Amino acid sequence: MTVELPNDPARQDVLDAVPTFWSNPLYKPGATADNSLPISSEEVMTAQRNWKRLAPLLERCFPELAETGGAIRSELVELKALRQAVGYGGNEYGRIFIKADSALPVAGSIKARGGVYEVFLFAEQLAKLRGILADGDPITRLADVDARALFSDHTVAVGSTGNLGLSVGIAARALGFKATVHMSSDAKRWKVERLIRLGVDVIQHEADYTTAVEQARVAAEGDPSIYFVDDEQSRHLFFGYSVAALELAEQLRSLSINVDPAHPLFLYLPCGIGGAPGGVTYGAKVVFGDSVHCFFVEPVQSPCALVHLMSGSEELVSVYDVGLTNRTEADGMAVARMSGFVARVMKNMLAGVFTVSDDDLFRWVLHAHENQNIRLEPSAAAGMAGPHFVLKHPVGREFVAKEGLEGHMTEATHIVWTTGGSFVPQEQFEDFLGQAKALT
Ligand SMILES: Cc1ncc(COP(=O)(O)O)c(C=O)c1O
Known part of the structure; x- marks a missing residue:
């Protein structure tokens, strides 16, 4: 299918695969209160309670969580030396932080918030169904021999560009499940090897992510022993991610950083299929309301959320439909078609999307390492362009003016x-x- 994108200041840049900034014309205040949404804000609180209930089991399965009592949390790190290096020296940028999900325990990526959550919830649900876990039993029962024996008769399957597969595979194997990960052709070799070492069955497809997920879904259908983690539709993944916003709120509070109309908060979230950034955005909107503005970031050849949301189409539009290739070194974001579920939720809630080149991703990986000793993979560095786009790009300036934020930007907090x-x-x-040094 070929799709004509509507007239928009970002349209030509998108088609030419040039970094650009799109402001969502349907962005509106109070979007979480929309009754026609398929989800509700209480589900974020339910997910937080679920995480707390699962914590002792997580601690038992992953000794690295002993320090946090089973919580999977990341640090909020203020940009210091890195600010100058990436061009954010001036005080017009307010304060800039990194939310370091790059160092999340258990799976080393934001996918720990979704994949681990869904697998552990499934284990609890299965054990209850089979009479292994009764009301009032400690959740750590699920690490006992009989629970593991039950889990070993079941397979957890998922389609992945890499990191979701890692988090689901690690979580599933820790509980004793069998695990199958369908990898897209973009998946990096080291992620595949790590899973194989864990005893995960890895099926490598010579196809893109959407196809890998589809084939994983078909393989799971009709086999009741397979539980399929559906990245295109999963509410568990979405709400697992959403709880990160509550964690962020607590961290900002402990730094005495206010979030209100005079102290706006900006989040810059790398986007693949949209589940992780969508879940965090929804959680952030529930927690901070209209004072937070969330932007997705995507590679210039894989801006699936941008093209779909810009198109205004009811049917999902892919990057191929507008002539882009979906080729990028940012494996986590190499997704041609976003989740329909996330697209529906983000329609009036997402402030916009910007795109970045692969070369810039490598440069930021190098800067983050040299200036602040932070280890990132290319996908993970994408948000670094956020403050620049919001403050310097003509569409960003228009956004700031339209939202009435002009006098407040020095008081803003930006989270990469x-x-x-x-x-x-x-x-x-x-x-x-x-690769980064070869560019400079
Ligand atoms: C490092 C990294 N960042 C961002 C994403 C995007 O997450 P989602 O596909 O849920 O949009 C991924 C997905 O795998 C990832 O691996």
């Missing part, structure tokens, strides 16, 4: 959500740095 990288093996990381 870095979404993965701490598990990248040294050799692969040096290769990223080498």
Whole structure:
């Protein structure tokens, strides 16, 4: 199918695969209160309670969580030396932080918030159904021999560009499930190897992400022993991610950083299919209301959320439909078609989307390493362009004016959500740095 994008200041840049900034014309205040949404804000609180209930089991399965009592949390790190290096020296940028999901325990990426959550919830549900876990039993029962025996008769399956597969595979194997991960052709070799070492069955497709998910879904259909984590539709993944906003609120409070109309908050979230950034956006809107403005960021050849949301179409529009290739080194964002579920929720809630080149991703990986000793993979560095677009791009300036934020930008807080990288093996990381140095 070929799709004509509507007239918009960002249209030609999108088609030419040039970095650009799109402001969502349907963005409106109070969007979480829309009764026609398929979800409700209480589900964020339910997810937080679920995480707390699962925490002792998580701690039992993953000793690295002992320090946090089973919570999977990331640090909020203020940009210091890195600010100058990436051109954010001036005080017009307010305060800039990294939300370091790149170093999340268990899975080394934001996908720990979704994949681990869904697998552990499924384990609890299955154990209850089979009479292994009764009301009032400690959740750590699920690490006992009989629970593991039950889980070993079941397979958890997922389609992935890499990091979701890692988080689901790690979580499933920790509980004793069998696991199958259908990888798209973009998946990096080291992610595949790590899963194989864990005893995960990895099926590598010579096809893109949408196809890998579809084939995983078909393989799971009709086999009741397979539980399929559906990245295109899963509400569990979405709400698992959403709880990150409550964590962020607590961190900002502890730094005495206000979020209100005079102190706006900006989140910059790397987007693949949309589940992780969509879940965080929804959570943030529930927690901070209209004082937070969330932007997705995508590679210039894979802006699936941008083209779909810009098109205004009811049917999902893919990047191929507008002549783009979906080729990028940012494997986590190499997705041609966004989730329909997330698209529906983001319609009036997402402030906009910007795009970045692969070369810039490598440069930011190098800067983050050299200036602040943070290890990122290319997908994870994408949000770094956010403050620049909002403050310097003509469409960004218009956005700031339209939202009545002109007098408040020095009081703003910008959060660059870095979404993965701490598990990248040294050799692969040096290769990223080498590629970045070759560009400078
Ligand atoms: C490092 C990284 N960042 C961002 C994303 C985007 O998440 P989603 O596909 O849920 O939009 C991914 C997805 O795998 C990822 O691996």
